[in-house]
Amino acid sequence: xxxxxxxxxxxxxxxxxxxxxxxxxxxxxxxxxxxxxxxxxxxxxxxxxxxxxxxxxxxxxxxxxxxxxxxxxxxxxxxxxxxxxxxxxxxxxxxxxxxxxxxxxxxxxxxxxxxxxxxxxxxxxxxxxxxxxxxxxxxxxxxxxxxxxxxxxxxxxxxxxxxxxxxxxxxxxxxxxxxxxxxxxxxxxxxxxxxxxxxxxxxx
Amino acid sequence: xxxxxxxxxxxxxxxxxxxxxxxxxxxxxxxxxxxxxxxxxxxxxxxxxxxxxxxxxxxxxxxxxxxxxxxxxxxxxxxxxxxxxxxxxxxxxxxxxxxxxxxxxxxxxxxxxxxxxxxxxxxxxxxxxxxxxxxxxxxxxxxxxxxxxxxxxxxxxxxxxxxxxxxxxxxxxxxxxxxxxxxxxxxxxxxxxxxxxxxxxxxxxxxxxxxxxxxxxxxxxxxxxxxxxxxxxxxxxxxxxxxxxxxxxxxxxxxxxxxxxxxxxxxxxxxxxxxxxxxxxxxxxxxxxxxxxxxxxxxxxxxxxxxxxxxxxxxxxxxxxxxxxxxxxxxxxxxxxxxxxxxxxxxxxxxxxxxxxxxxxxxxxxxxxxxxxxxxxxxxxxxxxxxxxxxxxxxxxxxxxxxxxxxxxxxxxxxxxxxxxxxxxxxxxxxxxxxxxxxxxxxxxxxxxxxxxxxxxxxxxxxxxxxxxxxxxxxxxxxxxxxxxxxxxxxxxxxxxxxxxxxxxxxxxxxxxxxxxxxxxxxxxxxxxxxxxxxxxxxxxxxxxxxxxxxxxxxxxxxxxxxxx
Numbered sequence: 001x002x003x004x005x006x007x008x009x010x011x012x013x014x015x016x017x018x019x020x021x022x023x024x025x026x027x028x029x030x031x032x033x034x035x036x037x038x039x040x041x042x043x044x045x046x047x048x049x050x051x052x053x054x055x056x057x058x059x060x061x062x063x064x065x066x067x068x069x070x071x072x073x074x075x076x077x078x079x080x081x082x083x084x085x086x087x088x089x090x091x092x093x094x095x096x097x098x099x100x101x102x103x104x105x106x107x108x109x110x111x112x113x114x115x116x117x118x119x120x121x122x123x124x125x126x127x128x129x130x131x132x133x134x135x136x137x138x139x140x141x142x143x144x145x146x147x148x149x150x151x152x153x154x155x156x157x158x159x160x161x162x163x164x165x166x167x168x169x170x171x172x173x174x175x176x177x178x179x180x181x182x183x184x185x186x187x188x189x190x191x192x193x194x195x196x197x198x199x200x201x202x203x204x
Numbered sequence: 205x206x207x208x209x210x211x212x213x214x215x216x217x218x219x220x221x222x223x224x225x226x227x228x229x230x231x232x233x234x235x236x237x238x239x240x241x242x243x244x245x246x247x248x249x250x251x252x253x254x255x256x257x258x259x260x261x262x263x264x265x266x267x268x269x270x271x272x273x274x275x276x277x278x279x280x281x282x283x284x285x286x287x288x289x290x291x292x293x294x295x296x297x298x299x300x301x302x303x304x305x306x307x308x309x310x311x312x313x314x315x316x317x318x319x320x321x322x323x324x325x326x327x328x329x330x331x332x333x334x335x336x337x338x339x340x341x342x343x344x345x346x347x348x349x350x351x352x353x354x355x356x357x358x359x360x361x362x363x364x365x366x367x368x369x370x371x372x373x374x375x376x377x378x379x380x381x382x383x384x385x386x387x388x389x390x391x392x393x394x395x396x397x398x399x400x401x402x403x404x405x406x407x408x409x410x411x412x413x414x415x416x417x418x419x420x421x422x423x424x425x426x427x428x429x430x431x432x433x434x435x436x437x438x439x440x441x442x443x444x445x446x447x448x449x450x451x452x453x454x455x456x457x458x459x460x461x462x463x464x465x466x467x468x469x470x471x472x473x474x475x476x477x478x479x480x481x482x483x484x485x486x487x488x489x490x491x492x493x494x495x496x497x498x499x500x501x502x503x504x505x506x507x508x509x510x511x512x513x514x515x516x517x518x519x520x521x522x523x524x525x526x527x528x529x530x531x532x533x534x535x536x537x538x539x540x541x542x543x544x545x546x547x548x549x550x551x552x553x554x555x556x557x558x559x560x561x562x563x564x565x566x567x568x569x570x571x572x573x574x575x576x577x578x579x580x581x582x583x584x585x586x587x588x589x590x591x592x593x594x595x596x597x598x599x600x601x602x603x604x605x606x607x608x609x610x611x612x613x614x615x616x617x618x619x620x621x622x623x624x625x626x627x628x629x630x631x632x633x634x635x636x637x638x639x640x641x642x643x644x645x646x647x648x649x650x651x652x653x654x655x656x657x658x659x660x661x662x663x664x665x666x667x668x669x670x671x672x673x674x675x676x677x678x679x680x681x682x683x684x685x686x687x688x689x690x691x692x693x694x695x696x697x698x699x700x701x702x703x704x705x706x707x708x709x710x711x712x713x714x715x716x717x718x719x720x721x722x723x724x725x726x727x728x729x730x731x732x733x734x735x736x737x738x739x740x741x742x743x744x745x746x747x748x749x750x751x752x753x754x755x756x757x758x759x760x761x762x763x764x765x766x767x768x769x
Contacts, residue, residue: 021247021262052265053416055313056305059402091368111369112313115357116395135244177258 012066012163013120014047014154017057017106020178024072024079024130024143030176031070031126031150037174039155039165057109066161067120068154069106072143073127080128080142082149087123124157126150139179205232206732211239213742220708220747222720223559224738226729231738234717234724236708237559237566245552248698253279253690254423254664256698260686261417263700266748267679268416269302269408271700274675274686279423279664281521282673282690288659289495291425293649296491296501297446298411298418299677300642304457305404306680307582307635311461311628312390312397315743317373318736319468320390321380325358328384337389340467340611343459345396346389354392374736379728382471390468393460400456403449410446425661430653443650450646454639465632466604469625470611479624479741481723482577483510485584486706488518488526488685490678491641493648497521501641502678503597505588508576512591512618521676526573530685530701533570536563536710543713544572547687547699548672570709570718571701579719580682580706581745583621583630590618600636604629624723627744666693679703681746707745720745 014035016028029049036047050060061067075083090107106125113119128150131140158165211221225233244263248256256279261272273295280287330352337346361367374380382390405415411428412418420427429437469476489504497520504518506525518526531544540553559565570577578584589597605616621630675686682703689697709718720742728737 019262019265021244021259048414049417050265051262051268051417054266055309056266056401056416058313058398059405062398062402108369112395112398115361116398117357118398135247178262 009042009044010065010161010163011044012046012068012158012161013060013064014045014068014158015057015060015070016049017052017069017071019052021135023132023134023138024128024140025133026139026178027072027128027130027143027147027150028070029178030139030144031128031147031154033174033176034147035070035151035154037172038151038168040168041158041165045158045163045165052105054105055108055112057105058113061109061113061118061120061123063118064120065122066157066163067123068157069123069125070150070154071106071125071127072130072133073125075127075129077129078142079131079140080146082146082153083125083127083129084153085125085127090123090125122161126153126157208729208732208735208738210735210738213739213747220742222724222738222742224724224727224729224735226732229728229730231724231727231729234721235559235561235565236568236710236718236720236742238568238708239566245698245700248695251695252693253282253666253688253695256688256695257421257423260700264748265416267302267306267681269298269412269418270677270679270684271686272418272421273299274677274679274684274700275688276421276423276675277521277677278673278675278686278688279690280673281675282671282688283423283664283666285424285662285664286495286497287425287662288657289652290428290430290649290657290660292492292495292497293645293652294411294420294426294428294660296645297642297649298408299491300638300645301404301407301411301450301453303638303680304453304635304642305401305408307631307638308397308401308404308457308461310631310680310746311465312394314746315628315740316390316394317370318740318743319380319472320382320387320394321375321377322358322370322373322387322391323362323375324382324384325355325388325391326362326384328355328388330355330388333385333388336385340607341459341463343455343463345392345456345460351388351392354395355388357395358388358391374734374739377734377736378730379736379740382468386467386471390464393464396456396460400453403453407446407449407453410442410449422661424664425659428660430658430660432653438653443646443653447646450642454642457635457639462600462604462632462636463607465628466607467611469604469616469629470608470614472625473614473616475625475740476616476620476623478727478737479627479723479744480510480622481721481725482579482717482719483622484508484573484576484578485587486573486578486580486683487584487588488523488676488678488683489520490676491645501596501644502585502637503589503592503594504678505592506573506578507584507587507591510619510622512587515588515591517592521674526676526685527674529574531572531575532699532701532705533572533712535570535713536565537569538564538567539569544570544575547674547685547701548689548697550687550697550699552699566708566710568705568708568710570712571706572712575712575714577709577712577716577718577722578706580703581627581630582634582680582682583627584682585678586630586633587618587621596637596640597633600633603636604633624727624741624744631746666690668692670696681748682706704745704748708747720747 016032018028020026223235257272257275260275334348431437485507489500491501505515533544
């Protein structure tokens with residue numbers, strides 16, 4: 001017999017922020033695409049590439065339990081470093097810490113949704129320090145390879161918060177339409193990274 | 205003479221800098237500058253025109269769909285490719301939902317707090333506020349209990365001593381004149397607006413597959429499969445879902461947003477006297493109702509020198525004058541050279557100097573129409589429609605005038621719309637019209653499908669020789685055009701002339717300033733340290749610099765600096 005506490009299952013949104021046309025600024029969209037290719041979720045999890053919505057982020061934060069935002073962050077760490085922040089960090093350091101290029105939109109939208117009474121119970125930012133955010137259709141190897149660590153962090157969060165996700169038996173090939181050339185070497189680099197152990201995707 | 209520099213001006217998407225010289229409380233000279241560059245069109249060169257829209261919709265994070273739409277229209281124009289009627293209606297519904305979303309965000313979240321002082325809300329008499337709101341609108345969100353709950357939220361916010369995102373407002377400024385009750389009503393709608401933004405997004409999502417980046421476009425139509433008996437396609441369920449979302453959205457627009465702007469206009473009538481600026485207006489027709497795009501629900505036209513008695517109609521997208529009259533001047537922009545180029549021949553080679561009052565001072569080019577600066581946006585839209593007797597424009601504009609006059613006797617004329625407040629009002633009028641049109645295009649789509657037409661796509665064929673096209677769209681901020689040259693089936697040139705480029709245009713080779721710049725002349729400034737009145741006029745255009753100078757805020761700078769030099 002399955003015992004539930006009643007009510008609907010907990011709900012989460014995994015959001016990628018950033019502009020894919022601006023090099024490493026596309027980390028967020030990359031991370032959510034990689035996550036979808038390696039993990040399966042139930043209908044209680046939405047995975048969204050929102051680009052750079054500014055204040056239009058509000059509707060996507062509305063009425064959910066957990067929001068995870070993947071984004072490029074400006075921290076005093078070397079490029080490719082993964083940095084995880086909670087909502088308090090975002091507001092505590094306002095004006096001093098440049099968390100992310102899209103932080104003003106995140107902060108304003110979150111504050112608005114909170115005041116309207118529909119804010120998520122928890123917000124986590126999974127960020128990576130970019131190497132270069134200039135126009136072009138390439139991403140730095142360090143940022144590409146950090147995406148797999150980010151994917152594992154997102155998956156762990158979902159499991160820890162009892163929302164859940166399941167590793168795919170056979171990962172699907174990510175659709176990284178904005179990248180020219182074959183980024184697969186850099187994406188596979190994480191195989192040597194002791195922090196995670198995802199397998200390479202299968203050609204479909 | 206005081207010089208004030210506000211950098212950045214936009215509430216969140218940075219990089220618009222406004223400099224003004226103020227003497228005896230009014231602006232004497234103004235400069236609009238965009239402070240960052242990325243030649244984003246270069247990324248389109250050499251690509252397959254069938255996938256151009258996928259990249260174009262990443263120009264800006266806010267107006268995603270509009271660039272996607274202009275891009276496919278440009279290629280279809282070059283190929284002279286007709287698209288099926290269903291594709292027109294589906295695209296139109298996406299554009300309408302996006303437009304409503306954008307206008308709601310502009311009024312409540314990007315500009316209302318230039319007029320609404322939230323710090324007075326704790327003093328409001330909530331019963332009186334409910335009765336004022338009830339007197340002007342049937343909107344159900346104006347109940348006494350709703351307004352009291354909002355007041356409590358604001359009291360909590362102010363009591364905490366942490367205004368957070370509201371800490372940068374010009375609270376207590378002498379130009380803030382609404383009663384505490386009015387401030388409460390408008391702020392209650394500010395919070396409710398989020399819910400309706402969501403509904404608009406859901407409509408775009410149902411048709412576009414995803415938001416904010418739609419997936420359903422194609423050169424030649426849309427990729428929505430229509431089969432009323434299939435669960436996986438556009439069927440009765442989805443049409444019904446969309447219908448009910450729109451039926452919830454429309455009352456918010458017509459009974460809350462539209463009425464709020466009328467209340468604001470009646471409360472600040474002096475703002476019909478400021479901010480006129482460039483009185484040449486350009487609007488292109490949009491929302492085609494037939495496959496061949498010969499008939500449109502929104503009219504296009506050109507008005508020169510504020511002469512509302514004379515409109516040159518722009519009948520359709522093949523309008524020859526637009527193709528030849530539009531050129532971009534780089535005399536005062538940070539690009540190599542001087543003078544103007546037609547966009548198909550346009551170049552974007554950067555040449556940065558410092559900010560030079562008399563020289564180059566911005567990354568925005570100066571678009572000109574027959575050599576004249578033009579104002580674009582909902583105001584151009586409404587003036588063209590009103591002057592040419594367009595029934596829906598007349599209906600809603602007259603409704604706004606009557607409402608404003610019934611509140612306190614303020615008489616507004618079409619002439620007076622050429623002002624800062626006129627731009628706010630025009631946007632609300634346009635939204636009310638778009639709400640009616642949302643339901644109409646739902647019906648057009650349903651009726652056409654029920655008739656048995658399920659085609660959505662005509663495949664494109666690319667010739668070997670060079671072809672050129674322009675994709676026109678009357679976007680929320682005004683006329684948008686993408687100009688493409690296709691050679692052997694790939695893009696050999698791509699230029700986007702966007703609404704904010706028209707409006708934030710710098711001076712040209714003759715020294716004639718652009719719309720932002722000239723709209724600020726004579727603008728009042730009571731306190732140079734708190735140039736609220738400058739923001740009101742600039743925000744009335746709904747500036748969005750992301751695509752105007754092809755940039756996104758990558759600096760992380762959060763707080764505008766006001767420097768009095």
